[in-house]
Amino acid sequence: MSGSLTIVGLGPGEAQWLTPAAQAAIAASSDLVGYGPYLDRIPAREDQTKHASDNRVEIARAEQALRLAADGKTVAVVSGGDPGVFAMAAAVFEALEAGDPAWLALPIAVEPGITAMLAAAARAGAPLGGDFCAISLSHNLKPWEVVTVRLEAALAADFVICLYNPISKARPWQLGAALELARRRRAPGTPVIFARAIGRTDESLRVLSLSESIAVASSADMATLVMIGASSTRMIAREGKSPIVYTPRSVTKSPCATSQGRT
Ligand code: SAH
Secondary structure, three states: OOOEEEEEEOEOOOHHHOOHHHHHHHHOOOEEEEEHHHHHOOOOOOOOEEEEEOOOOHHHHHHHHHHHHHOOOEEEEEEOEOOOOOOHHHHHHHHHHHOOHHHHHOOEEEEOOOOHHHHHHHHHEEOOOOOEEEEEOOOOOOOHHHHHHHHHHHHHOOOEEEEEOOOEOOEOOHHHHHHHHHHHHOOOOOEEEEEEOOOOOOOEEEEEEHHHHHHOHHHOOOOEEEEEOOOOOEEEEEOOEEEEEEOOOOOOOOHHHHHHHHO
16 A cells, blocks of 8 residues: 555635645645535646545545545545644544554645634734634534533633634524623623635625624624634724734733633
8 A cells, every 4th residue: 555645734715825835745646535615726637536525524535535545546635724623634533543454554644724713813913912722613513512611611711712613504693602601701892803714815804892793793604713802802993994903922910800800
């Protein structure tokens, strides 16, 4: 078996945010595996086969990629953003652990990509300058109760919170519920960022206050990354331009003092 498998991050959007290493891994592959819209971002080549699949069949897609590699193909599994952040790399390793022991001999590598929260943070200023965390609001893969326990803990610890998968047609209410939880712990003027399709031609960045964000929660969609500021996150207003959002690196207040002050 002379095949190999690389799990490649495409970055958040256009090709300029694809790393040269990720590009080289794609160029070197005979077979590309991934969710259709991600594969569509890669120009077709006659000597490469694309295996497109639905977004929901991650483990099946991972097994397919491992089987192709075991058959001697040079396989690239592609993911948007970074493949290790709420994406295909974990699915591949889950399939590897549970699958054919012969697959363990395959060369497997992960090529990182720019994850959505880093792209969004760069557009907004420096909101991740202090401690932060990332939570996926999708409860396809975990109970909603796990999401709320983690959100409560992150709010109590005064992290900047990045919300991936904030909303979808099948999950219309979770973002509103998450922002309501935030409202109980953070001041109404706390900056909240709705960063949509960052790095693509139709990108948009909205900087709101926490109370405004609750009113417009349903305007977010699957291509939106939501960021809730910590108590120290600040906005610099600019005439005719969107404000800069940043979180200073130094923290002077204990999070316990912050949460006790508000509950
Ligand atoms: N692996 C991806 C995340 C997959 S989860 C990454 O590292 O970015 C999918 C979620 O990521 C979306 O629902 C959205 O919240 C976020 N996302 C992905 N691309 C984005 C982009 N270009 N702009 C804003 N958010 C994005």
